[in-house]
Amino acid sequence: MNRVRPWVPTAITGRLQGMTVGPAAIARTIKEADNPILIVGAGIMEELEGRLADYAVRMARARDMPVAATAHTISVLHDRGIQVQAMGLSDVIARLQDPEWQGLNGRPHDVAVAVGIRPRFLNNMFNSLKNFSDVRTVSIGKHNLPNASLSLANLTDDIWEENLVEICEYLER
Amino acid sequence: MSEHQKVKIEKMKTDVIDLSNVIIEIGDIEKEWDEKVGPHPKPSMSTLREWDFKLLSRHKPLYTPVCDECCMCAFGKCDLTQDRKGACGIDLTTQQARQVAMYAAIGTACHAAHARHMLHHQIELCGRDYPIDLGDNVEVEAPIMRTVVGSKPETLGDMEKALDYAEEEITKVLASIHTGQEGNHLEYESKALHVGMIDNLVKEIGDIAQVVGYGMPKGVPDAPLAELGFGSLDRSKPLILLIGHNVAGGASMVDYLKKHNLEDKVELAGICCTSHDLTRIYDRGKIMGPLSRTMKFLQAGIADVIVVDEQCIRTDVREWAEKTGAPLIASSEHNVQGLRDRTEDDPGEVIADLVEGRETGAFILDSDKVAEVAVQTAMAVKPRREKLRFLPTPKEAQKLAKRCTTCEACHRVCPVDIHISEGMDAAKEGDLSVLAGYRELCVGCTRCEEACGREIPIIKMIETAARDEIIKDNYRIRVGRGPIQDVEIRKVGSPIVFGEIPGIVVFAGCSNYPNSTVEMAEMAEEFLKRNFIVVVSGCAAMEIARHKDEDGKTLYEKYPGDFDAGGLVNLGSCLSNAHVLGAAIKVANIFAKRDLRGNFEEIADYIYNRVGAVAVVWGTYSQKALAIGTGVNRWGIPVILGPQGTQYRRQFIGRKDKPETWAGFNARNGEAMNLEPVPEHLVYTPETKEEAMVWIVKLCLRNNDTPKGRMYKLEHYIDIHQKYMGTFPDDIDKYIRNKADIPLTKKDQIMKILEEKGWQPREVPDPTIVERLTRKPKAKEAGK
Numbered sequence: 001m002n003r004v005r006p007w008v009p010t011a012i013t014g015r016l017q018g019m020t021v022g023p024a025a026i027a028r029t030i031k032e033a034d035n036p037i038l039i040v041g042a043g044i045m046e047e048l049e050g051r052l053a054d055y056a057v058r059m060a061r062a063r064d065m066p067v068a069a070t071a072h073t074i075s076v077l078h079d080r081g082i083q084v085q086a087m088g089l090s091d092v093i094a095r096l097q098d099p100e101w102q103g104l105n106g107r108p109h110d111v112a113v114a115v116g117i118r119p120r121f122l123n124n125m126f127n128s129l130k131n132f133s134d135v136r137t138v139s140i141g142k143h144n145l146p147n148a149s150l151s152l153a154n155l156t157d158d159i160w161e162e163n164l165v166e167i168c169e170y171l172e173r
Numbered sequence: 174m175s176e177h178q179k180v181k182i183e184k185m186k187t188d189v190i191d192l193s194n195v196i197i198e199i200g201d202i203e204k205e206w207d208e209k210v211g212p213h214p215k216p217s218m219s220t221l222r223e224w225d226f227k228l229l230s231r232h233k234p235l236y237t238p239v240c241d242e243c244c245m246c247a248f249g250k251c252d253l254t255q256d257r258k259g260a261c262g263i264d265l266t267t268q269q270a271r272q273v274a275m276y277a278a279i280g281t282a283c284h285a286a287h288a289r290h291m292l293h294h295q296i297e298l299c300g301r302d303y304p305i306d307l308g309d310n311v312e313v314e315a316p317i318m319r320t321v322v323g324s325k326p327e328t329l330g331d332m333e334k335a336l337d338y339a340e341e342e343i344t345k346v347l348a349s350i351h352t353g354q355e356g357n358h359l360e361y362e363s364k365a366l367h368v369g370m371i372d373n374l375v376k377e378i379g380d381i382a383q384v385v386g387y388g389m390p391k392g393v394p395d396a397p398l399a400e401l402g403f404g405s406l407d408r409s410k411p412l413i414l415l416i417g418h419n420v421a422g423g424a425s426m427v428d429y430l431k432k433h434n435l436e437d438k439v440e441l442a443g444i445c446c447t448s449h450d451l452t453r454i455y456d457r458g459k460i461m462g463p464l465s466r467t468m469k470f471l472q473a474g475i476a477d478v479i480v481v482d483e484q485c486i487r488t489d490v491r492e493w494a495e496k497t498g499a500p501l502i503a504s505s506e507h508n509v510q511g512l513r514d515r516t517e518d519d520p521g522e523v524i525a526d527l528v529e530g531r532e533t534g535a536f537i538l539d540s541d542k543v544a545e546v547a548v549q550t551a552m553a554v555k556p557r558r559e560k561l562r563f564l565p566t567p568k569e570a571q572k573l574a575k576r577c578t579t580c581e582a583c584h585r586v587c588p589v590d591i592h593i594s595e596g597m598d599a600a601k602e603g604d605l606s607v608l609a610g611y612r613e614l615c616v617g618c619t620r621c622e623e624a625c626g627r628e629i630p631i632i633k634m635i636e637t638a639a640r641d642e643i644i645k646d647n648y649r650i651r652v653g654r655g656p657i658q659d660v661e662i663r664k665v666g667s668p669i670v671f672g673e674i675p676g677i678v679v680f681a682g683c684s685n686y687p688n689s690t691v692e693m694a695e696m697a698e699e700f701l702k703r704n705f706i707v708v709v710s711g712c713a714a715m716e717i718a719r720h721k722d723e724d725g726k727t728l729y730e731k732y733p734g735d736f737d738a739g740g741l742v743n744l745g746s747c748l749s750n751a752h753v754l755g756a757a758i759k760v761a762n763i764f765a766k767r768d769l770r771g772n773f774e775e776i777a778d779y780i781y782n783r784v785g786a787v788a789v790v791w792g793t794y795s796q797k798a799l800a801i802g803t804g805v806n807r808w809g810i811p812v813i814l815g816p817q818g819t820q821y822r823r824q825f826i827g828r829k830d831k832p833e834t835w836a837g838f839n840a841r842n843g844e845a846m847n848l849e850p851v852p853e854h855l856v857y858t859p860e861t862k863e864e865a866m867v868w869i870v871k872l873c874l875r876n877n878d879t880p881k882g883r884m885y886k887l888e889h890y891i892d893i894h895q896k897y898m899g900t901f902p903d904d905i906d907k908y909i910r911n912k913a914d915i916p917l918t919k920k921d922q923i924m925k926i927l928e929e930k931g932w933q934p935r936e937v938p939d940p941t942i943v944e945r946l947t948r949k950p951k952a953k954e955a956g957k
């Protein structure tokens with residue numbers, strides 16, 4: 001396991017930490033998942049001058065992933081011509097822990113991919129899934145989160161964007 | 174409603190006894206109160222657990238552990254990750270609930286100790302028989318105490334027994350947290366709810382004691398405006414800075430200043446709730462700001478004397494007082510700061526020691542002595558402190574910025590995610606504007622300074638950069654008014670219950686926000702314009718005051734202080750926020766004629782199903798804020814936490830997609846039925862203020878809304894959803910029971926959605942979730 005210090009130094013909550021990986025491993029996990037869900041947070045509107053929303057849409061389309069639009073992201077995603085489900089982050093996380101939940105597309109989700117959510121908030125929410133569900137979690141934010149099963153390292157915007165492009169291209173293949 | 178009686182027998186002789194000059198003291202004679210006693214007077218820790226379990230089956234806990242381990246006993250640390258158990262058998266879910274109960278108990282204990290001190294103090298000043306008179310317009314003086322304890326206080330002394338009860342319950346909850354007790358998370362959640370309810374009670378007692386004892390405003394809607402902010406100070410005068418929550422010392426200072434004709438000579442200002450309470454008793458008292466401003470004022474060394482009491486004070490206050498040469502007086506046993514106890518010493522000696530620098534501070538438990546020492550010391554040290562400067566000059570700030578290596582250590586620890594190194598980069602070039610822009614974002618936690626390996630005084634540099642703005646910081650806030658009047662409840666009871674007033678929004682809590690503090694003022698104004706009743710207290714009330722419109726007016730200057738549609742009601746300090754729950758209880762009592770006495774379950778059921786109130790704790794920080802929120806949850810009032818609220822570890826999330834989780838009854842005929850999924854959540858943490866605003870409206874929906882009320886509420890829901898989400902809500906069909914609920918302006922669009930979703934009209938029940946509160950038909954009752 002590649003050890004990287006989490007972006008928030010106190011974010012490690014216990015013994016079990018996820019892996020820090022590169023874009024290829026993330027893309028492969030999303031591609032090979034049985035039924036991944038993409039959770040999109042408010043950060044997509046500001047990060048990378050709004051281009052993060054474009055990458056999120058590209059990934060959702062390439063992998064045919066249902067999208068939970070959290071916070072007030074729904075119209076930003078609609079504007080990009082993609083059908084999404086508006087749903088608060090806590091609502092999504094609570095449902096993902098419910099073995100009876102039939103997901104956004106009628107089937108349970110095995111992998112939750114998140115982007116555009118503040119690192120502290122997402123790390124806490126992913127810890128809920130880490131401890132209380134079988135769902136694997138993937139963060140494609142630019143900050144390393146120890147409670148995501150897979151997370152990128154701490155990246156500058158330029159390198160992060162290169163990573164996002166790589167993930168999109170892999171999924172589009 | 175109990176009273177002490179003393180009987181003196183001067184001479185009594187019978188065959189059996191022979192007494193002379195004997196005083197017999199009879200404690201606690203119950204005074205008459207013609208309301209019948211309900212089923213649950215003084216509920217014990219487990220009395221209301223069935224009620225709690227009903228709430229918890231509708232709004233299931235969602236846990237977000239901040240730590241996957243436990244180190245609470247010497248067996249530990251134990252790894253509780255996933256399905257592992259600790260050496261005592263506890264699992265991670267139960268441990269989360271246990272921690273929530275523990276933190277809620279700590280918060281409640283704080284308010285209870287404060288209330289106990291205040292009640293003691295007022296009994297000392299005014300006597301045990303001093304009447305509880307909250308003015309002609311407040312007859313239901315203590316709605317929480319009437320409901321929970323089942324007693325109706327007439328004098329200060331009558332409240333002592335209620336505090337005894339509260340303290341016993343806090344002890345029980347704390348005991349249950351010991352290793353080797355509950356093995357079920359719901360049991361701990363019930364205990365958290367219980368101790369939260371006790372928090373409501375003790376706050377009410379504490380505030381009533383200070384309102385009647387100090388003669389604070391008694392539910393006056395047009396309470397005066399007070400000044401807030403650094404710019405409100407006359408810097409030529411000595412400044413005494415009060416920090417904390419207990420205004421006993423501040424009140425004695427006011428008396429001292431008045432008695433010695435020094436009101437014109439000394440500035441008395443406060444940080445946090447003690448300043449709210451100061452302005453409730455002293456029209457010249459100033460509010461410096463909420464907790465998040467503490468470190469900025471401490472580092473800038475503005476105070477000539479600092480007086481700390483209790484709760485939410487920087488624990489390193491002594492260090493900063495010493496660094497800036499300001500004598501420190503600790504006035505509460507809760508926060509002594511390692512200072513020498515001078516309570517019994519002659520004030521003159523203490524003053525001399527502080528002024529001449531032989532000691533840097535004093536611990537004084539006598540509030541009159543605190544007053545004398547603070548005032549005299551401030552006046553004596555002011556001339557020599559006048560020339561001291563603690564903030565760097567702009568030139569010095571530029572030089573300091575050059576130390577920055579842009580390592581980002583500060584950014585990583587900043588709870589509000591400020592990219593400090595960008596400000597440092599600009600400052601290196603002599604441009605301080607980027608740093609100045611951080612002022613409204615920074616919550617003064619000092620984490621960045623602790624992390625910085627280059628010892629850069631980041632907060633001071635931000636203050637220097639924003640110095641021109643700081644001097645202009647002068648705002649108006651309406652003074653805390655305390656209780657809501659019965660006459661106001663008579664007026665708004667019907668429109669609240671029937672939904673024509675779309676809701677009561679309460680902004681409370683601390684001051685560590687995810688974004689600029691302006692967010693709370695923006696949210697408050699959105700709902701004022703929509704004719705909600707907006708109620709505020711504590712640090713939230715202060716932050717809302719810190720924003721002016723283009724005409725230079727704060728919301729307090731633009732909106733009336735009435736508890737009515739479009740009113741902005743500042744209750745006062747943390748203690749005072751009990752009165753908003755009191756108002757909800759009074760709606761059940763005064764408007765709906767429900768008995769209060771020992772009748773918690775019925776009143777909570779009433780509020781949960783009928784009173785559209787929601788609390789917003791946008792800044793989540795203290796254990797007290799957790800206790801406050803958990804307390805109102807037990808009465809069925811939902812709470813929205815700011816994005817850092819996940820650090821409290823637990824939300825209560827409902828599932829509108831699972832109708833079977835909303836089981837209840839139609840009280841008209843006792844029929845069991847699934848009620849509507851409203852209010853959907855009891856604790857919810859949105860990501861952004863836009864999302865929060867949508868939730869505020871939605872969490873005001875209640876099962877009992879009349880068609881007209883539901884129509885108004887849905888109109889706001891659709892409108893605010895379109896405004897902030899940019900779309901029509903996709904769940905509108907869940908909240909339309911029949912066509913009369915449909916907002917007229919959106920009828921066509923809604924009808925189309927209803928058709929697409931195969932919507933069918935539904936019965937509107939008389940809702941309850943407590944079976945015994947139903948009126949079963951006679952035939953059914955007789956088992957026919």
Ligand code: SF4
Pocket residue numbers: 243244245246247248249250251258259260261262263352353
């Ligand atoms: S209280 Fe239980 S889980 Fe916690 S350290 Fe002790 S044995 Fe371990």
Ligand code: SF4
Pocket residue numbers: 583586587588589590591593614615616617618619620621622631632
């Ligand atoms: S003091 Fe201000 S800038 Fe520093 S970490 Fe705290 S909030 Fe961030």
Ligand code: SF4
Pocket residue numbers: 576577578579580581582583584593594597621624625626627628629631
């Ligand atoms: S921690 Fe200090 S040196 Fe590092 S970026 Fe922040 S201010 Fe600069």
